[in-house]
Amino acid sequence: MIYFDNNATTSLHPEVLKEMLPFLTTQQGNPASNHTFGRKAHTAIEEAREKVADSVNAHPSQVIFTSSGTESNNTIINGIAKAYSNSHFGYSSIEHPCVSEPIKSLAYQGFKTTEIPVNSEGMFHVADVNEETKKSLTFLSVMMANNETGVIQNIAEIADWTKKNDIQFHTDAVQALGKIKVDFEGLDIDAMTISSHKIYGPQGIAALVVNKKIDLFPHMQGGGQERGLRSGTENIAAIIGFGKACERSSQNIVTFSEKVKHLNSILEKALFDLGAVIFCKKSHRLSNTTFFSFKNIDGSTLLTALDRKGFAIASGSACSSKSSEPSHVLLSMGVDLDLAQGALRVSLGLESTENEINDFIETLKDEVNRLKQLTAVAA
Amino acid sequence: MKNKLYDMPIYMDYSATTPVDPRVAEKMIPFITEDFGNPASRSHPYGWTAEKAVENARKEIALLVNADPREIVWTSGATESNNLAIKGASNFYSKKGKHIITLATEHKAVIDAVRECERLGYEASYMEPEPNGLLDIEKFKSTIRSDTVLVSVMLVNNEIGVIQDIETIGNICRENNIIFHVDAAQATGKVKIDLEKLPVDLMSFSAHKTYGPKGVGALYVRRKPRIRIEPQMHGGGHERGMRSGTLATHQIVGMGEAFRIAREEMEEENKRIKNLQLKLLKGLTEIEETYVNGDLDKRVPHNLNISFNYVEGESLIMAIKGIAVSSGSACTSASLEPSYVLRALGRSDELAHSSIRFSIGRFTTDSDVEYTIALLKEKIDKLRELSPLWEMFKEGVDLEKVEWAEH
Numbered sequence: 048m049i050y051f052d053n054n055a056t057t058s059l060h061p062e063v064l065k066e067m068l069p070f071l072t073t074q075q076g077n078p079a080s081n082h083t084f085g086r087k088a089h090t091a092i093e094e095a096r097e098k099v100a101d102s103v104n105a106h107p108s109q110v111i112f113t114s115s116g117t118e119s120n121n122t123i124i125n126g127i128a129k130a131y132s133n134s135h136f137g138y139s140s141i142e143h144p145c146v147s148e149p150i151k152s153l154a155y156q157g158f159k160t161t162e163i164p165v166n167s168e169g170m171f172h173v174a175d176v177n178e179e180t181k182k183s184l185t186f187l188s189v190m191m192a193n194n195e196t197g198v199i200q201n202i203a204e205i206a207d208w209t210k211k212n213d214i215q216f217h218t219d220a221v222q223a224l225g226k227i228k229v230d231f232e233g234l235d236i237d238a239m240t241i242s243s244h245k246i247y248g249p250q251g252i253a254a255l256v257v258n259k260k261i262d263l264f265p266h267m268q269g270g271g272q273e274r275g276l277r278s279g280t281e282n283i284a285a286i287i288g289f290g291k292a293c294e295r296s297s298q299n300i301v302t303f304s305e306k307v308k309h310l311n312s313i314l315e316k317a318l319f320d321l322g323a324v325i326f327c328k329k330s331h332r333l334s335n336t337t338f339f340s341f342k343n344i345d346g347s348t349l350l351t352a353l354d355r356k357g358f359a360i361a362s363g364s365a366c367s368s369k370s371s372e373p374s375h376v377l378l379s380m381g382v383d384l385d386l387a388q389g390a391l392r393v394s395l396g397l398e399s400t401e402n403e404i405n406d407f408i409e410t411l412k413d414e415v416n417r418l419k420q421l422t423a424v425a426a
Numbered sequence: 427m428k429n430k431l432y433d434m435p436i437y438m439d440y441s442a443t444t445p446v447d448p449r450v451a452e453k454m455i456p457f458i459t460e461d462f463g464n465p466a467s468r469s470h471p472y473g474w475t476a477e478k479a480v481e482n483a484r485k486e487i488a489l490l491v492n493a494d495p496r497e498i499v500w501t502s503g504a505t506e507s508n509n510l511a512i513k514g515a516s517n518f519y520s521k522k523g524k525h526i527i528t529l530a531t532e533h534k535a536v537i538d539a540v541r542e543c544e545r546l547g548y549e550a551s552y553m554e555p556e557p558n559g560l561l562d563i564e565k566f567k568s569t570i571r572s573d574t575v576l577v578s579v580m581l582v583n584n585e586i587g588v589i590q591d592i593e594t595i596g597n598i599c600r601e602n603n604i605i606f607h608v609d610a611a612q613a614t615g616k617v618k619i620d621l622e623k624l625p626v627d628l629m630s631f632s633a634h635k636t637y638g639p640k641g642v643g644a645l646y647v648r649r650k651p652r653i654r655i656e657p658q659m660h661g662g663g664h665e666r667g668m669r670s671g672t673l674a675t676h677q678i679v680g681m682g683e684a685f686r687i688a689r690e691e692m693e694e695e696n697k698r699i700k701n702l703q704l705k706l707l708k709g710l711t712e713i714e715e716t717y718v719n720g721d722l723d724k725r726v727p728h729n730l731n732i733s734f735n736y737v738e739g740e741s742l743i744m745a746i747k748g749i750a751v752s753s754g755s756a757c758t759s760a761s762l763e764p765s766y767v768l769r770a771l772g773r774s775d776e777l778a779h780s781s782i783r784f785s786i787g788r789f790t791t792d793s794d795v796e797y798t799i800a801l802l803k804e805k806i807d808k809l810r811e812l813s814p815l816w817e818m819f820k821e822g823v824d825l826e827k828v829e830w831a832e833h
Binding site: 048050052055056057058059064067071072075076077079080081082083084085113114115116117118120121143144145148149151152244249250251252266267268269270271278279280281282283284285350351354358359360361362 | 434435437439442443444445446448451454455458459460462463464466467469470471472473501502503504505506508509533534535538539541542632634639640641642658659660661662663670671672673674675676677743747750751752753
């Protein structure tokens with residue numbers, strides 16, 4: 048089986064596993080305990096926090112560990128809603144459901160919320176925010192890189208615009224981390240979500256990086272861990288793994304992106320020759336991600352066929368793979384329903400090789416031709 | 427369990443966290459290496475393998491507590507389970523009323539979640555337990571109001587190990603149409619739980635108190651009669667919409683294996699631990715002026731909480747560095763406040779301050795217990811030699827009646 052679904056989750060890097068193992072087996076303290084076991088656990092967590100902070104140019108005190116990107120996004124959105132009761136929440140139309148859903152549920156509680164569209168190339172432009180919205184908006188969430196299309200937003204421009212308009216700015220950088228340089232301080236972002244299992248770290252651990260200028264009301268109450276912002280015994284082995292994953296991925300961004308860029312260019316050329324539509328082709332995209340569709344070929348049939356031949360790819364994001372609805376990202380870009388329904392995503396990773404890409408292209412050619420013939424016969 | 431590798435003290439703090447059982451760690455590792463898929467990925471075998479593992483683990487949780495696997499919702503730990511249960515249920519059923527009852531001796535995650543409900547306009551009663559730590563049923567009945575929507579009572583207390591009468595409390599809740607939540611984080615693998623019989627609507631579980639990994643827990647949500655909760659996290663709609671977020675497969679697998687081991691071994695294991703507890707109790711109560719906190723009969727064998735009178739708590743902790751124990755619950759150990767649990771039992775600040783929680787478990791040995799008894803005897807003797815209060819007590823001065831001069 049060849050794994051081309053690295054935007055859903057990545058494998059665990061052996062170096063990460065090596066650092067985690069002692070914390071799953073021998074060193075067993077509760078970091079809050081006041082004895083040697085507890086203190087060792089506490090020190091290890093603070094070292095991991097530094098690594099995470101360094102990898103995104105933030106201060107360790109700005110890093111709050113959570114259990115997932117979903118939790119980080121819910122924490123910032125609900126935390127702001129509770130601390131600032133007059134908030135008006137804006138979000139781009141291509142956000143992950145774990146940003147858009149909590150904001151939509153705030154609308155039921157009486158908060159003002161606004162979905163802001165992207166253009167046909169998947170880009171968010173501040174100029175598209177209408178005057179009326181701009182006047183009352185207090186919070187904006189725009190993801191740094193999209194999980195489906197791979198489009199990278201102009202975060203510097205958006206952050207600058209939010210500063211000028213006195214708007215709190217949050218970015219979901221889950222897909223960006225490890226693939227492009229993420230600079231929390233440099234970009235002057237108020238809050239940012241990052242996650243471990245997309246950068247060869249373990250599942251079950253993520254962080255919210257938050258500027259202390261933001262007053263945040265905690266999402267969960269309890270023992271008061273993470274400066275009171277996230278109660279619950281720390282998931283120590285996973286935190287150690289996340290720290291290591293951040294450290295190694297930030298050191299390897301250039302090598303990684305050059306490698307996958309090369310592989311992706313081979314893939315995209317072949318897709319072009321086969322007549323596929325590659326979404327957001329003109330936009331600046333993550334070099335590991337290609338989102339494409341064939342006119343007149345059913346996406347789920349092609350997906351199943353490729354799976355049978357040993358290729359693991361995705362139709363949209365893993366989180367919503369269970370529903371057969373077409374990608375909301377594509378629909379909001381104005382892609383027509385048929386084409387959106389057939390969309391497939393290849394997301395390459397550390398272990399991907401040129402041989403795998405060539406095999407994939409060969410298989411894809413065969414399957415596409417076979418399905419085209421079938422369609423022709425049926426028509 | 428003496429950790430020779432790091433020259434660590436003997437671990438007597440199993441209620442703070444347990445070591446991961448090696449069998450659990452072994453089961454987890456394949457799921458962080460080769461079987462790393464996202465259980466929500468529907469289009470390839472990486473996802474299917476992960477999903478299958480998650481569902482097997484869900485069955486193990488259900489088996490330990492005799493529930494239906496569909497009643498188990500994964501969370502990141504007991505704190506999240508408690509928050510989800512309390513805020514989620516009180517919110518969903520708020521039309522019934524806005525009064526919540528809980529115990530003053532609950533874990534912080536319950537107390538503070540209830541406080542958060544108060545902030546949102548609910549009223550709460552924090553009931554004081556009896557001096558033995560148990561809830562008085564008659565007092566409980568009279569605390570119930572027509573607008574009581576939720577009751578939250580823990581099965582086993584984290585500091586004093588007492589076991590509440592969940593069945594009776596639950597039946598009263600049923601009669602009054604009240605949602606009943608139970609924090610069972612400290613109970614799994616220690617007491618038998620049968621949710622088919624117990625009238626409980628929501629129950630919180632944790633992995634890392636039962637030899638599983640940190641960072642994973644579960645919430646039981648009853649299906650018959652169906653209990654509804656408002657989700658506290660929104661997103662991809664995982665866990666039937668009740669709890670969004672990518673599932674951490676290896677952690678979940680670890681929790682499943684830990685609960686399987688608990689189910690199969692708890693009966694034998696508890697007998698062994700009971701003997702260790704009796705030995706520890708006998709040895710430590712040979713020391714003069716010691717007070718056991720919490721009921722001794724309705725209590726798990728894993729816990730002993732003892733106040734050593736006329737010894738200053740902090741010096742005692744410093745003196746017994748050879749064992750890892752806790753003074754108050756780990757989550758709040760960082761603060762020097764005397765335990766709110768012991769104060770709720772009516773203990774004086776002095777006795778609360780000089781209390782130690784010994785919690786033992788799977789890897790505690792006879793010689794660990796013997797070492798602990800000898801260490802405590804020696805150090806308490808020494809500390810009392812230095813104590814003027816001890817001297818006065820020995821001379822027969824009633825310290826309660828002494829009028830202390832102002833400084």
